[in-house]
Every structure is written in structure tokens, then in C-alpha cells.
Amino acid sequence: xxxxxxxxxxxxxxxxxxxxxxxxxxxxxxxxxxxxxxxxxxxxxxxxxxxxxxxxxxxxxxxxxxxxxxxxxxxxxxxxxxxxxxxxxxxxxxxxxxxxxxxxxxxxxxxxxxxxxxxxxxxxxxxxxxxxxxxxxxxxxxxxxxxxxxxxxxxxxxxxxxxxxxxxxxxxxxxxxxxxxxxxxxxxxxxxxxxxxxxxxxxxxxxxxxxxxxxxxxxxxxxxxxxxxxxxxxxxxxxxxxxxxxxxxxxxxxxxxxxxxxxxxxxxxxxxxxxxxxxxxxxxxxxxxxxxxxxxxxxxxxxxxxxxxxxxxxxxxxxxxxx
Numbered sequence: 501x502x503x504x505x506x507x508x509x510x511x512x513x514x515x516x517x518x519x520x521x522x523x524x525x526x527x528x529x530x531x532x533x534x535x536x537x538x539x540x541x542x543x544x545x546x547x548x549x550x551x552x553x554x555x556x557x558x559x560x561x562x563x564x565x566x567x568x569x570x571x572x573x574x575x576x577x578x579x580x581x582x583x584x585x586x587x588x589x590x591x592x593x594x595x596x597x598x599x600x601x602x603x604x605x606x607x608x609x610x611x612x613x614x615x616x617x618x619x620x621x622x623x624x625x626x627x628x629x630x631x632x633x634x635x636x637x638x639x640x641x642x643x644x645x646x647x648x649x650x651x652x653x654x655x656x657x658x659x660x661x662x663x664x665x666x667x668x669x670x671x672x673x674x675x676x677x678x679x680x681x682x683x684x685x686x687x688x689x690x691x692x693x694x695x696x697x698x699x700x701x702x703x704x705x706x707x708x709x710x711x712x713x714x715x716x717x718x719x720x721x722x723x724x725x726x727x728x729x730x731x732x733x734x735x736x737x738x739x740x741x742x743x744x745x746x747x748x749x750x751x752x753x754x755x756x757x758x759x760x761x762x763x764x765x766x767x768x769x770x771x772x773x774x775x776x777x778x779x780x781x782x783x784x785x786x787x788x789x790x791x792x793x794x795x796x797x798x799x800x801x802x803x804x805x806x807x808x809x810x811x812x813x814x815x816x817x818x819x820x821x822x823x
Contacts, residue, residue, distance in 0.1 A: 573615075573626060573636060575821055579643045580706060580813030582616040582763075584690075584821045587628045594627035612687060614761045616807025619643075619707050619719065645707040645719065658712045665749070672748040679743030679756040680764060680806065687760040688738030691783060692819045696736050696767065696803055697790065700725040703800065706813040721811040722768070722804035729799040731790040733767055734783075736814075741779045741787070752793025757781065765814065766804035769796040 575583030587593060589611045596602025602625065607613040617624055621640050628634040656665060704724035710717045735757060742764065743756035755767040755775060771791025781787060792799045805812040 570611075571628065571630060571634060573628075576816050577617075577638055577640070578813075578816060579617060579621050579640050580619055580811070581816050582614060582807060582812060583626070585613045585615065585626065585628060587611045587613065587630060587634070592629060594625070594629060596625045597621075597623055598625070608685065608687070608761070614687070614689070614763055614807065616763070616810045616812045618810035619721065619813075621810070643707065645709055646705055647709045647711075648704055648720070649711045649714075650717075651713060658715070659717075668749045672745075672750070675745055676743065676748070676754075676756075679745075680762075682740065682742030682756070682758040682764065683762055684740045684742075684758040684760045686738070686740075688740075688757075688783075689759040689763055689817075690821065691737065692821065693736040693814070693817050694734070694783060695818060696733050696765075697725045697727055697731060697801055698734075699731070700727040700801070702726075706815065722766070722802040723814055724800050724802055725790075726798065726800040727790050729771060729789075729791060731799075732786045733770060733788040733790060733801055735781045735785050735787050736765060736818075737783050739765070739781055741775045741777050741781060744773045744775050744777050746773055746793070748794060750795045752796065753788075753791065754794075755788050757787070762806075762808045764806050766802075766806070768802035768804070769794050769800065771799075 570586045571588075573583040573585035575581060577583070585593065585607070587607050589607065589609050591607045591611060591613075593605045593607060593613050593615075594602055595605050595615055605613055605615070615624070615626060617638075617640065623640065624636075624638045626636040626638075656662075661669065702723060703726050704720050704722075706721065706723050708720040710720050733755075737757075737759050739757035739759040741755065742758040743754065745751075746753035748754055751768045753770045753773055755770060755773060757765045757767075759765065767788055769791055770788035771793065772789045773787075774789070775781060775787045790799050790801050803814050805814040805817065
């Protein structure tokens with residue numbers, strides 16, 4: 501089994517803004533690239549994630565038993581990363597953030613289970629319940645996230661909503677909840693991820709702190725990829741369409757792909773939706789086109805990734821976990 505890797509941290513300034521809002525139902529509005537203030541580096545384009553070959557070794561998995569060489573976990577040990585664990589088929593796995601804060605997941609028919617790490621994850625405990633040598637206690641170094649300030653937004657995009665708007669927001673949230681509840685059996689991510697857009701300009705990194713009209717907002721949980729209207733968007737991995745909706749309040753039009761075990765990728769503000777709920781898609785198959793619907797003022801794709809209720813960094817997982 502290959503070694504664990506720890507992602508290189510971004511060399512970007514740390515935000516001094518306050519805590520993000522707590523509302524999980526109302527995502528932040530999207531803006532055109534020109535309205536996102538540059539980080540202190542004065543770069544026009546957010547720096548790319550270091551490629552896999554540049555990641556440095558970190559913690560090693562405890563020695564595996566010779567009679568069971570496949571049992572264990574490997575992947576990206578970093579905030580926003582994930583690991584793929586191998587255990588016995590249908591084995592119960594204990595997952596937690598502390599000795600008192602834990603719950604159980606179940607491996608699939610082949611003994612595989614994915615576990616993701618949130619943007620601000622500090623610790624992850626994984627117990628495959630097959631002996632002490634298969635208990636993992638990961639401690640995460642804090643990543644540094646850049647800052648973007650969005651100014652001049654109308655009240656409807658900055659937290660002031662009418663009753664009618666709130667009604668639409670709640671209706672959108674209910675539909676999204678169903679999409680996120682999908683649990684496809686097949687592990688479509690096993691062949692690795694590719695980028696969903698071939699030619700783009702990245703304008704916002706995953707995890708960036710944001711302020712809206714001078715007020716602190718939620719961190720940006722996706723990667724913004726600016727490209728001309730109508731640019732094709734491709735499935736980064738095999739999956740099942742768990743949502744394809746063109747009437748969401750903030751996202752406008754959005755596609756959700758379930759890549760297995762609650763590992764769901766999101767495509768916001770698309771112009772044309774080319775798939776339907778329940779449809780099986782293959783890596784590289786076109787699913788939509790770039791647009792500017794919803795709370796967006798310029799054509800771009802906001803690409804996001806979640807495992808259950810944890811927000812992951814899509815770029816960290818490109819080309820992983822393929823061998």
C-alpha cells in the first residue's frame with residue numbers, strides 16, 4: 501500500500517475577518533472574477549494546488565499484518581482531504597473527532613470505505629475494529645487560506661431577504677437536501693478525479709475567507725473556474741446524477757454527482773443542464789455548460805465537493821486515489 505501524503509500548504513495570507521455565518525442552507529453569492537479582490541500577493545489568478553508529485557511524506561500507516569496486507573487506509577491527510585480504507589466486507593468502522601465524539605460507518609461489500617476531512621478538521625479518529633494496529637489518530641496542521649472581499653452587492657445578495665425570497669430559499673434547500681442524501685453503491689471515484697473544465701482561469705481557491713459589503717461571510721467552499729459562457733463541463737469521475745435543477749435561488753442551475761458513499765461533487769451556476777436525476781455518467785462525459793445563473797454576475801463554474809456534511813477540496817483529490 502502506498503504511503504500517506506500531506507498536502508503542501510498554500511503560501512497565502514491569513515484572514516483577519518470574523519467568524520463565518522452559521523447558516524448551512526444559504527450558500528454565499530457568487531461574483532464575477534473582477535469583483536474578487538486580489539490576495540496580498542497581488543496575483544491576478546489564485547495559485548494552483550501543488551501537483552501530487554510535490555506532496556511531501558507525512559504520517560505512515562501502522563504496520564499491516566502479513567496475513568491481511570490489504571487492510572488499512574491511504575490518501576490525503578490534510579484539511580479538505582480524504583482517505584480510502586480497506587477492511588472486511590460490511591465491517592463496522594468507528595469514525596470520530598474525539599474519544600467522546602464518534603459514530604459508526606459501514607464498509608461496502610468489498611470492504612472499502614471513504615472518510616473525508618473538513619476544511620477546518622483538527623483531528624480524525626478511525627478505528628477499523630480489527631485490533632489496535634488498525635486504529636488511526638490523525639492530527640491536522642491548519643492550512644492557510646486566502647481572503648477575498650466582495651463589495652457593492654444588493655441587499656438580496658448580502659443577507660437581507662424578503663419573505664418571498666426566504667420562501668424560495670427554503671424550497672431550494674429542501675430539494676438540495678434530497679440530492680445530498682444520495683448514497684450510490686458503486687465507488688466511482690476509484691479511478692481518480694480529473695478537472696471538470698479543460699480551459700479556465702481560477703479566480704478563487706477552496707476555503708478562502710470572504711466578506712460581503714464589509715461584513716464577514718461564510719468561507720468559500722469551492723473552486724471558482726472562470727470561462728466563457730457555454731464552455732463544456734465534464735464529469736470528473738464516474739457517478740450517478742443525484743440532482744439536476746435549474747431553478748435554485750442562489751445556485752441558479754446546479755448538478756450534483758454522487759461518486760459513492762456520500763462523496764458528492766457540485767456544479768453551480770451552470771447555463772445548460774445536460775443530464776437527468778438517476779442518470780449514470782462516466783468520467784469525461786459532458787454534464788453541463790458554464791453559465792452565470794443564480795447569484796452570479798459573470799460566467800464561471802463553482803466546483804465543490806462534499807463527503808456527508810464535510811466540505812472537501814476538489815483540487816487535492818485530483819488523480820487520487822488511482823494507483
